[in-house]
Amino acid sequence: MTAPAEETDRAAFARQWAEWHTAHERVLAAPHGFLAITSLRWLDATPTRFPDAPGAWSTTEEGVVVELDDGEELALDGQALRGRHVFGVIPERDGLFPTAGDAVVEVAKRGGHDILRPRHPDNDLLRDFTGTPAYDPDPRWVRTGRFLPFDAPRPTTVGAVVEGLQHVYDAPGEVEFELDGTTHRLTAFNGRAPGSLLVLFTDATSGVTTYAANRSLSLAAPDADGRVLVDFNRAANLPCAYTDLATCPLPPAGNRLPVAVEAGEKTPTSPTHAAPALP
Incomplete structure (x- = not known):
């Protein structure tokens, strides 16, 4: 028996949605996606070391700077970075992603502040993600x-x-x-x-x-x-x-619908990290 056209259409609709949702989850759970972030650091003028990224990091008039000790190395665009490296002034909502072994060290600007967000593929939040x-x-x-x-x-x-x-x-x-x-x-x-x-x-x-x-x-x-x-x-x-180590925007004033939109993604497992406060 041939399925009614309406049932066929709903099956195709559900299949297309499942493909979209799977692709969205794949990006989220990529080895260096947001679930791999291990910390959120607000950089200042004092060179500071962090346990999940090599080097001492600071923000200066030149932009973000890292000072790498002997034996420490980053790579960016196929080039090895050693010693003192100036990343320059990073535009708002932009970022660079140098690598350190199997990790990625995101260097970005959010809300006018330079930040550092190391991403490690063995992070517990990523490992434990079930969808x-x-x-x-x-x-x-x-x-x-x-x-x-x-x-x-x-x-x-x-x-x-x-x-x-x-x-x-x-x-x-x-x-x-x-x-x-x-x-x-x-x-x-x-x-x-x-x-x-x-x-x-x-x-x-x-x-x-x-x-x-x-x-x-x-x-x-x-x-x-x-x-x-x-x-x-x-x-x-x-x-x-998914993580408190994000800086996501809130909706504009007026973008609250008074109805219950019972569609789309629901609340995931509670975040497991606590982000440091904005200095």
Whole structure:
């Protein structure tokens, strides 16, 4: 007997969602992904050594500097780094990833502060990761929305999961859509791909079945008529849902939905690290 078209479509929908979720988990659990981070260090002018990275690290007018002792070595872009090395001034939300043996030492800037985040593939958090729970995919949570561009991108300051830290993003516009007959609008940021969008939000499930601080939704670029596909089944956790060693942004003011979006990823196992406070 041939399956009804609706059942076939739902099976294909579920399969496509499972492929997306598997790919998302694979990135998270990569050998040098966020689950491999062993510490978060806020650098200052004093050269300081840390147990999970070689060298003494500081931030100066030249940018981030490491001073490596005899026998210590890093590698970056195929070149060995020895002695004193200046990484230069790192742009906001950018980073470099020199290696030290089987580890990666992330050197980055977040909220105007230079940070160090070593990543070790044998980290307990990565080793013990068993996956992220999620709601069963359901087509009812897929909406066709509209992108409403601002006249010019609006610099938007948001908080972070690290107390005292702020992030500033250019918001190109808002995404409008309907849920259960009610129209909602959410501020959108630029996504990774050209023209794509990223929405950070919370809803009535936040802190109940989903991570309290935020979830993210990646949207493909709007079509010529401004239409965008809003699929809440692909609402994903940010790294801060898994580790306290992340600096994830909080949603913009107004990006809290009053409805329970029972779709997408749920709260994972509680983080096992405690991040140092912002100096």
